[in-house]
Amino acid sequence: MTPTPFRWILLSSLLLTLTACGFQLRGQVELPAGINPLFVQGLGEYDPIYRELKAQLGFSGIRIAETRTQAGAVLVISGRQSEKRVLSVDSHGKVAEYELHESLKFALRSAKGEQLLAAQRVSLNRDYVYAGEQALGKQEEEQMLREDMHKDLASEILRRMQIGLGQ
Secondary structure, three states, X not given: OOOOHHHHHHHHHHHHHHHHOOOOOOOOOOOOHHHOOEEEEOOOOOOHHHHHHHHHHHHOOXXXXXXXXXXXXXXXXXXXXXXXXXXXXXXXXXXXXXXXXXXXXXXXXXXXXXXXXEEXXXXXXXXXXXXXXXXXXXXXXHHHHHHHHHXXXXXXXXXXXXXXXXX
């Protein structure tokens, strides 16, 4: 079956509509070329948030600088917190729900040390039901929630950078 002109027109108009409405792939943000390459200060290279930032910046065409002197800008991460709190208990005094909390502060500075973005706090909370008899499965669920939170933190940092830098 060969594509008809009607199908080509329909497909073209659909693609044009998607691009006209501002559609872009998830994780891809428009950042100015002047911050490329970007040095991330305050996170180790094996930190899960660092790995997420590196991946998502890569989708946006921004490389990570190995040293501060190679950088066009510096993303300063501080005050990172990762907590697990009891949200509720059952009638027997056993934990029924946990709340996971991840937060950090970030600021963006030029290579010369000028403030491009003032320090901002990003915080995320997730809760999940805990069943003691399913402890192993709940540990895996907690790990998956943390991984998703790290991705969401990195995405939120990049969105705020995009907005703050006027892109």
